[in-house]
Each structure stands twice: as C-alpha cells, then as structure tokens.
Amino acid sequence: MEIAQNYMGPLATNTMLRINENGNVVGTIIVNCEGFPETTTLDSLTAATYSTHMRSLSHYAGNALKEIDVLDELVVLRLVSRKAEAVVAPDHEFHLIVVMRRT
C-alpha cells in the first residue's frame, strides 16, 4: 500500500503500515494542527473530506467534554455508519484518523 507522505519520520510511517495491515482498515490519515492531511493511504479527496469533518467533530467533542468536566480530555471518537467506521485519535500536534469497513 502506497503512502503519499510528507516527511513524518519512520515511527509514524511504521505505525500507519501496522494499522493498514489489518484487513478491515480502508485507510489512515494523519491530519496536522491546521486541519490538512499530512500523510494518508487514501485518495486525496476522501482524505481531505474526512480530515475536515473528523477534526471539527473531535474539536467539538473535546469542548463538550470540557463543559461536563474541565479536567477531562477526549481520547478517541468513533463513528459507526451503515457502510463504514471511522476512528479519530486527537493529539496536540496531529490527529490520527482510521477508516474501516463495517464487520
């Protein structure tokens, strides 16, 4: 599987390859803090759409959590639809998005 990537370092690349080895994974995206896909195994249009939406979703979710408990922090947001499953793991610098087939 080809990884269209800017320079992310071997650790990030290895993690993406490991995740992509799972048969149910359609692709992974690493989104930078400006909301643009930095590295992805998906086509750029899909990656851009997922990046925009999943990032704002996790941003909103994080803020909502802070309203319930100021000390709380979002770890993972999982979105299950009829056709696919998307997971976003937010971090200060990068967000990792994994898109999966429904099992």
Add this chain to the structure above:
Amino acid sequence: MEIAQNYMGPLATNTMLRINENGNVVGTIIVNCEGFPETTTLDSLTAATYSTHMRSLSHYAGNALKEIDVLDELVVLRLVSRKAEAVVAPDHEFHLIVVMRRT
C-alpha cells in the same frame, strides 16, 4: 435505579433498565427530537448537558457522513474520554445516550 420519566411505554423503560444493569453504565438518557431529555437515570443537569452536546455531535456527524456518501447513515457515535465513555444511537424520533465509566 429510579427513572425520571415522561410516558415512554414499557418497552423503552425495560430497555433502559436492561442497559443500566450493566455495572459500567453510569446512566442513560432518551432525548426527543427537539433535543430535550425525555427520560433519564442521570440528574437533570448532567442529562441536559449530555443531551445538547451529544445530539449536535451526532447531527454534525450524520451530515458529514452524507457528504462522503449520500446513502450512508450514522448508526452509533462513541466518545471515549480519560474519565468516561458516552455512546449515542440516533434515531428519527429519539436519540439514546448511554454514559459509561472507563474500564
């Protein structure tokens, strides 16, 4: 566990009781289509906060999914934080929200 409820019918009540039997469940909320908690096992402030946020989150997520694939539909949205876990299952008339302890 007391259920502060408007009339929801025995089926909804039984489902909520069944979910609440799980030791990790902190509480459940049924949100009506206007975004107000209809039935809940949580205190009303927490229920109201979760209702507002989880409903807009699932609304946003549903729309984002439709932009990726028009025929797709949100089934479940799961939010994992450091301290808790919240799941929302959206439906046309009601949304079911379950708040859980992290295991």
